[in-house]
Amino acid sequence: MDLEKQPSALRASDADRDRTADILREALAEGRLTxxxxxxxxxxxxxxxxxxELQPLVRDLPAAHEQPSARRLAPAPSRPSPG
Structure with missing residues (x-):
């Protein structure tokens, strides 16, 4: 089995679990989950x-399908150039 072809077979990290828990917390707050x-x-x-094992837990939630960058805060505005 080649792990590059099967990324879902990769071990989940604590950060992966935290991201999944965040999606679930958001879904609870939105009323999508009891x-x-x-x-x-x-x-x-x-x-x-x-x-x-993580994917099915959020598969039916919209936040799981957003790009990670879409959930981040907007970048800080650029500083005016000196001049």
């Missing part, structure tokens, strides 16, 4: 060992 659904999925996040 408190029970959120708790169940969060349990799954912290049990997950691979990316393949």
């Amino acid at each position: 408190a029970d659904e959120h708790a169940e999925r969060i349990d799954g996040v912290y049990r997950a060992k691979t990316m393949a």
